[in-house]
Amino acid sequence: xxxxxxxxxxxxxxxxxxxxxxxxxxxxxxxxxxxxxxxxxxxxxxxxxxxxxxxxxxxxxxxxxxxxxxxxxxxxxxxxxxxxxxxxxxxxxxxxxxxxxxxxxxxxx
Amino acid sequence: xxxxxxxxxxxxxxxxxxxxxxxxxxxxxxxxxxxxxxxxxxxxxxxxxxxxxxxxxxxxxxxxxxxxxxxxxxxxxxxxxxxxxxxxxxxxxxxxxxxxxxxxxxxxxxxxxxxxxxxxxxxxxxxxxxxxxxxxxxxx
Numbered sequence: 001x002x003x004x005x006x007x008x009x010x011x012x013x014x015x016x017x018x019x020x021x022x023x024x025x026x027x028x029x030x031x032x033x034x035x036x037x038x039x040x041x042x043x044x045x046x047x048x049x050x051x052x053x054x055x056x057x058x059x060x061x062x063x064x065x066x067x068x069x070x071x072x073x074x075x076x077x078x079x080x081x082x083x084x085x086x087x088x089x090x091x092x093x094x095x096x097x098x099x100x101x102x103x104x105x106x107x108x109x
Numbered sequence: 110x111x112x113x114x115x116x117x118x119x120x121x122x123x124x125x126x127x128x129x130x131x132x133x134x135x136x137x138x139x140x141x142x143x144x145x146x147x148x149x150x151x152x153x154x155x156x157x158x159x160x161x162x163x164x165x166x167x168x169x170x171x172x173x174x175x176x177x178x179x180x181x182x183x184x185x186x187x188x189x190x191x192x193x194x195x196x197x198x199x200x201x202x203x204x205x206x207x208x209x210x211x212x213x214x215x216x217x218x219x220x221x222x223x224x225x226x227x228x229x230x231x232x233x234x235x236x237x238x239x240x241x242x243x244x245x246x247x248x249x
Contacts, residue, residue, distance in 0.1 A: 061153045
């Protein structure tokens, strides 16, 4: 499933989608960035409420497919612009991390 | 044996928001050299954690990445306060990071453990009041 398809199914709001045709598989949920760097896998959908500039580097280094900001969290322009430049996909949603994760689970059934 | 490719970086200790740029650059360089994605992930995450540590704790420092035929070495050197107890610092969850850093999602005490997790060997030399030198190796 591509990031575009996943985002459409979950009705996510795009913030920066420079590489929407990337494949996504699996989910990681976490806000402590070093924890995410230790555990998230390539192609994961990373759900977080952390929104500072460092999420772009962490997403890029871990090679996750996209970042989904839960509970209506959004980012400032600098984060959005950096994500566009670095090829990092970011969406936001009003749903909680739990609601997003269960929706993703039902998509892949 | 051909000479290693050496990448050298000065890590600016003044600006935490830009910390990590050297690692992102290394990721780009390794990709251009055709290194396997899983190796790139290991090297760039280990280096990023080290770079972040240097900015949080040591006011910056220097980073060198040496790419050999059979391995990649990452050397991080700073002139910060040094690590008082390396065994304790290596424990997951132990951190001396200040609150402003924690609010950005760091300081979970996972930096050094991640550096060990993603590398095949890691060696730390540290002297209080003088600084820290970390050498990490990832085999190709």
